[in-house]
Amino acid sequence: EDQVTQSPEALRLQEGESSSLNCSYTVSGLRGLFWYRQDPGKGPEFLFTLYSAGEEKEKERLKATLTKKESFLHITAPKPEDSATYLCAVQAGNTDKLIFGTGTRLQVFP
Amino acid sequence: SAVISQKPSRDICQRGTSLTIQCQVDSQVTMMFWYRQQPGQSLTLIATANQGSEATYESGFVIDKFPISRPNLTFSTLTVSNMSPEDSSIYLCSAQTGEAFFGQGTRLTVV
Numbered sequence: 079e080d081q082v083t084q085s086p087e088a089l090r091l092q093e094g095e096s097s098s099l100n101c102s103y104t105v106s107g108l109r110g111l112f113w114y115r116q117d118p119g120k121g122p123e124f125l126f127t128l129y130s131a132g133e134e135k136e137k138e139r140l141k142a143t144l145t146k147k148e149s150f151l152h153i154t155a156p157k158p159e160d161s162a163t164y165l166c167a168v169q170a171g172n173t174d175k176l177i178f179g180t181g182t183r184l185q186v187f188p
Numbered sequence: 189s190a191v192i193s194q195k196p197s198r199d200i201c202q203r204g205t206s207l208t209i210q211c212q213v214d215s216q217v218t219m220m221f222w223y224r225q226q227p228g229q230s231l232t233l234i235a236t237a238n239q240g241s242e243a244t245y246e247s248g249f250v251i252d253k254f255p256i257s258r259p260n261l262t263f264s265t266l267t268v269s270n271m272s273p274e275d276s277s278i279y280l281c282s283a284q285t286g287e288a289f290f291g292q293g294t295r296l297t298v299v
Contacts, residue, residue: 112287112288114290119293119295120292120293121192121194121280121290121291121292121293122231122280122290123290124189124287124288124289127286127287165230165231167231167288174219174236174284175221175233175236176221176231176233176282176288177233178230178231178232179230180229180230181230
């Protein structure tokens with residue numbers, strides 16, 4: 079069965095303290111891995127799509143990487159406004175639906 | 189990208205009643221999806237709603253409880269029928285054009 083696991087569940091960082099979030103997946107035929115940011119009371123906001131191992135994408139303080147088993151979302155010198163829940167999702171096989179992980183709740187303190 | 193308008197944004201409903209959630213996309217999309225998000229949890233797919241075909245439901249979700257309409261390429265509705273307190277959740281619609289874009293969600297409370 080296709081499965082997506084995110085760790086840690088929660089992460090508290092001091093402003094400027096870089097760290098990484100992990101998304102491990104077990105799927106048959108990965109077609110794409112997606113990262114989203116979700117603020118309280120809002121829908122998920124699209125960040126990145128990664129399609130193949132070795133691929134990397136960057137946006138401001140965020141950098142997403144992909145291997146054959148997992149993806150990392152690296153946050154460099156985070157700011158309090160980066161506080162949110164970060165979700166990863168995979169698309170696999172011959173279906174277009176996304177399978178979501180449980181998310182990492184990030185809090186960045188000044 | 190796609191901009192998705194979802195309404196209502198929140199509602200409080202009596203048990204036994206039904207609520208229809210509307211989802212409007214600013215462009216034509218083939219694939220739309222409906223998700224449920226319990227407080228503090230991740231997204232669970234309810235069903236896939238593609239225009240021109242009946243919705244496809246995930247395990248644990250049935251058409252009688254969550255009927256879906258998809259009359260055209262920019263609009264879909266999800267009805268939560270015969271509601272109970274266990275249906276209290278956030279319901280999200282999504283439009284997929286490669287990436288998936290989400291509405292703001294509907295926070296439903298059943299009392």
